[in-house]
Amino acid sequence: MKTIQPVIEISNLHKSYSHNQVLKGINLDVYPGQIIGYIGPNGAGKSTTVKIICGLLSNFEGEVKVKGISVKENPLAVKKMIGYVPELAELYEVLTPHEFLSFMADLYEIPRQQAEERFSRMLNAFGLSNHLHQRMETFSKGMRQKVLIVSGLMHNPEVIILDEPLSGLDANSVIIVKELLSQLAAAGKTIFYSSHMMDVVEKISHRIVLINHGVIAADGSIEELRMQKGNLSLEKIFANITSQGMHSDVAAEIMDAFDFSTEPKSPA
Amino acid sequence: MIMNLINAFLLSLFLKPKWLYKRMGVDITKLKSILTCKLIMDDRQPFSFGQSRQKAANEPVNNTTWFSIGIYFLMGLLFMIFFFFGESPILHFTSFFSIYLVMLTLSLIVDFTRVLIDVRDNYIILPKPVNDRTFLISRILHIAIHMSKMAIPLTIPAAIVVTIQHGPVGLTAFLFATFLATAFSIFLINATYLAILRFSNPEKFKSIINYLQIGFTILIYGGYQLLPRLIDNSVLEKLDLNGLPWINAVPSYWFGALWQMLTYPAFNPNLAFGTLLAVSMPVAGIYLVVKVFAPAFNQKLALITGTSDRVPALTSSGKKKPGLGDKISNLITSPGPEQMGFDLSWRMMLRSREFKMQVYPGIGYILVLLIVFLLKKNNFNASSFLINNPDNRFGILVALYSPALLIMAAASQVHLSQSWKASWIYKMSPAQKPGQIISGSIKAVIAQFMILPFFIIGISGFLLNGVAILPSLVLSAGMQTLMLYLVSLINNQYLPFSQPITKSGGDGTSVANGILAMVIIGIIVFIHWIIFSTSWAMLTLAVLSLTITFLIHKNIINKPWKRIVFAQEQA
Numbered sequence: 001m002k003t004i005q006p007v008i009e010i011s012n013l014h015k016s017y018s019h020n021q022v023l024k025g026i027n028l029d030v031y032p033g034q035i036i037g038y039i040g041p042n043g044a045g046k047s048t049t050v051k052i053i054c055g056l057l058s059n060f061e062g063e064v065k066v067k068g069i070s071v072k073e074n075p076l077a078v079k080k081m082i083g084y085v086p087e088l089a090e091l092y093e094v095l096t097p098h099e100f101l102s103f104m105a106d107l108y109e110i111p112r113q114q115a116e117e118r119f120s121r122m123l124n125a126f127g128l129s130n131h132l133h134q135r136m137e138t139f140s141k142g143m144r145q146k147v148l149i150v151s152g153l154m155h156n157p158e159v160i161i162l163d164e165p166l167s168g169l170d171a172n173s174v175i176i177v178k179e180l181l182s183q184l185a186a187a188g189k190t191i192f193y194s195s196h197m198m199d200v201v202e203k204i205s206h207r208i209v210l211i212n213h214g215v216i217a218a219d220g221s222i223e224e225l226r227m228q229k230g231n232l233s234l235e236k237i238f239a240n241i242t243s244q245g246m247h248s249d250v251a252a253e254i255m256d257a258f259d260f261s262t263e264p265k266s267p268a
Numbered sequence: 269m270i271m272n273l274i275n276a277f278l279l280s281l282f283l284k285p286k287w288l289y290k291r292m293g294v295d296i297t298k299l300k301s302i303l304t305c306k307l308i309m310d311d312r313q314p315f316s317f318g319q320s321r322q323k324a325a326n327e328p329v330n331n332t333t334w335f336s337i338g339i340y341f342l343m344g345l346l347f348m349i350f351f352f353f354g355e356s357p358i359l360h361f362t363s364f365f366s367i368y369l370v371m372l373t374l375s376l377i378v379d380f381t382r383v384l385i386d387v388r389d390n391y392i393i394l395p396k397p398v399n400d401r402t403f404l405i406s407r408i409l410h411i412a413i414h415m416s417k418m419a420i421p422l423t424i425p426a427a428i429v430v431t432i433q434h435g436p437v438g439l440t441a442f443l444f445a446t447f448l449a450t451a452f453s454i455f456l457i458n459a460t461y462l463a464i465l466r467f468s469n470p471e472k473f474k475s476i477i478n479y480l481q482i483g484f485t486i487l488i489y490g491g492y493q494l495l496p497r498l499i500d501n502s503v504l505e506k507l508d509l510n511g512l513p514w515i516n517a518v519p520s521y522w523f524g525a526l527w528q529m530l531t532y533p534a535f536n537p538n539l540a541f542g543t544l545l546a547v548s549m550p551v552a553g554i555y556l557v558v559k560v561f562a563p564a565f566n567q568k569l570a571l572i573t574g575t576s577d578r579v580p581a582l583t584s585s586g587k588k589k590p591g592l593g594d595k596i597s598n599l600i601t602s603p604g605p606e607q608m609g610f611d612l613s614w615r616m617m618l619r620s621r622e623f624k625m626q627v628y629p630g631i632g633y634i635l636v637l638l639i640v641f642l643l644k645k646n647n648f649n650a651s652s653f654l655i656n657n658p659d660n661r662f663g664i665l666v667a668l669y670s671p672a673l674l675i676m677a678a679a680s681q682v683h684l685s686q687s688w689k690a691s692w693i694y695k696m697s698p699a700q701k702p703g704q705i706i707s708g709s710i711k712a713v714i715a716q717f718m719i720l721p722f723f724i725i726g727i728s729g730f731l732l733n734g735v736a737i738l739p740s741l742v743l744s745a746g747m748q749t750l751m752l753y754l755v756s757l758i759n760n761q762y763l764p765f766s767q768p769i770t771k772s773g774g775d776g777t778s779v780a781n782g783i784l785a786m787v788i789i790g791i792i793v794f795i796h797w798i799i800f801s802t803s804w805a806m807l808t809l810a811v812l813s814l815t816i817t818f819l820i821h822k823n824i825i826n827k828p829w830k831r832i833v834f835a836q837e838q839a
Contacts, residue, residue: 054395079397090391094312094329095305106301107396135312 037205083157141168361524455553486632609708691766703827
């Protein structure tokens with residue numbers, strides 16, 4: 001039997017900004033149909049890794065391949081296979097969803113008619129069909145996020161990279177997106193999910209990769225992580241690895257700021 | 269996607285050399301798509317210097333292209349005046365190119381980050397399969413189209429005058445010189461940007477751009493007021509630019525010299541050197557931009573709007589030294605809500621860009637008005653402000669009441685803010701009387717916009733006239749304080765910086781308010797004029813105005829919560 005080829009292969013990845021080394025040797029193979037939860041504290045190198053896989057940063061050391069194609073040598077071929085949903089709802093909000101998505105379709109070389117058919121159906125499913133020709137200036141963060149998700153999925157990519165995709169979405173939309181991600185994975189797509197929301201990552205990821213100070217600090221399914229790090233929630237495991245249990249000290253310090261001796265007693 | 273007619277025309281024009289782009293490895297379909305998208309967006313961005321258009325926060329902006337072309341065309345019409353200053357063509361062209369370079373450079377400095385180099389492209393276009401050449405060419409063509417939309421309407425009126433005055437040869441030379449001047453301004457913009465970025469951080473950078481916008485609005489207003497008055501100035505008629513030794517330090521002279529050399533060839537060392545510079549400097553400048561500046565440029569620009577995770581902490585920890593504002597607020601406000609209103613307004617007025625954009629040009633307008641007024645008097649000197657000559661009465665009154673417009677503009681803006689939603693903090697506060705907060709903010713306006721001007725006016729008045737100026741000074745100060753409180757009374761249901769900047773506060777209404785303010789000032793100045801030589805009448809009126817001011821102050825400071833209006837968030 002042929003072994004399954006990894007979709008994303010990262011080997012010995014180093015990256016530094018001027019003097020600051022952000023990634024210090026990342027090695028990671030991601031297989032088709034997997035949902036990877038990519039977590040880590042701020043500044044650990046999460047978004048740098050994402051940018052490198054998407055071909056946005058080219059001056060790094062090491063090798064990054066998507067479906068066997070090197071990101072360094074052929075970034076365009078890699079970009080075609082990737083759907084990227086950035087955080088912060090970055091889009092041109094003076095355009096309407098129809099204009100914005102038609103423009104995205106041009107860049108992915110999807111014929112206009114096919115694109116229009118696809119994104120209309122997707123937006124319809126998200127409940128945005130009445131807003132197709134309205135400028136996005138007035139849209140809520142959740143509505144913008146839905147447009148971005150559509151723009152990331154429209155060209156039917158092999159690899160989907162999401163950066164905090166649930167921010168601003170209401171509870172029902174969160175359920176829809178989570179379900180959508182599982183179905184995409186079941187259809188053989190690879191999903192790279194970067195987030196701070198531990199409970200979501202814990203539930204949807206097949207495999208969790210935790211990076212801290214530019215190296216992988218933990219890697220495995222939630223069950224495997226629990227076996228290694230004690231039978232805890234992902235939130236606790238994350239805290240143990242990245243902060244060495246300082247949280248209760250910090251909370252105590254905040255409480256100490258109230259000088260209880262001089263504070264007037266509140267009526268009981 | 270439907271595009272504006274002008275944008276569509278310019279786009280098809282700039283896409284004509286398809287073979288050239290193809291040879292460079294550009295994907296024409298994607299190039300066209302990116303540019304179409306960018307141009308549609310341009311048409312919906314507020315105009316760079318449109319104060320009133322910026323106000324329409326809730327209404328979508330449309331047709332900016334037509335609006336800006338109209339504005340630049342009007343400016344172009346105004347620039348025709350340069351071709352009627354005296355007899356010397358070199359003077360005509362040098363002054364035209366001066367204003368042309370200033371206009372183009374200032375507008376582009378503002379537009380560069382706002383419109384032309386959009387950092388969101390990094391998230392939206394770059395992750396898509398678009399090659400670097402296509403992206404680079406799309407930016408260059410976008411800048412070129414954007415510049416055409418300014419340069420063409422600015423030069424058309426001048427081109428017509430040049431054709432009439434100097435025929436087709438003159439026109440061709442003019443167009444060639446204009447082209448080089450435009451290239452030179454690109455170099456100037458890049459150099460300015462790199463210089464600013466080198467010495468400041470992104471936040472300061474945005475403030476500098478803000479001041480440039482303010483400077484630009486004053487320049488347009490000043491040009492409009494002053495240029496027609498310079499036309500029959502005898503000094504300009506006799507000026508021989510070619511004979512001035514250091515004339516080649518002025519870049520606009522080069523392009524004038526080039527035009528002269530091409531149209532009426534004659535030898536003169538300055539002229540020859542200027543012509544040489546006119547050709548070589550833009551070429552060298554563009555070379556520098558492409559080879560040296562561009563790589564550093566993109567990197568630096570990413571910093572401007574990029575959100576950095578690591579904000580460097582201020583090194584000095586602990587207590588901050590009390591500033592001027594703190595000292596004044598300790599003096600003139602009572603502790604608690606009033607002081608809070610003062611401190612908040614003092615800082616917001618100094619830091620909020622939109623407040624400065626609305627109010628600061630007023631300072632420039634006042635200066636321009638004063639200059640216009642002084643230009644009218646042929647032999648003007650300090651004695652024009654001596655009180656004993658009845659002819660000087662009007663001039664003295666203009667000087668005394670010059671801060672009035674500024675004060676009223678500040679008072680009518682102080683309740684507006686783009687971050688009006690932060691006003692939830694008032695609702696949470698346990699202040700008994702919100703009127704105290706409003707009173708504090710009025711006092712902050714007095715401190716920032718009245719104390720200094722009146723100090724300057726008072727000192728110079730005393731030096732020139734001694735005690736005789738005192739009644740007029742007291743009356744004008746009293747009257748202007750009253751005006752400030754009257755404007756505040758109109759808006760006294762709003763807490764400082766708690767209302768969104770909407771259409772209702774701008775455009776027609778603001779013009780109407782401005783006219784109303786002028787009428788009120790006019791009436792007051794007229795009354796002052798009548799009783800100008802009767803000191804007791806002036807002092808009585810001053811006491812009266814201060815009494816009314818005090819009553820308004822009492823009314824405002826006692827305002828209860830139920831009379832305060834908060835903005836409602838739209839669903």
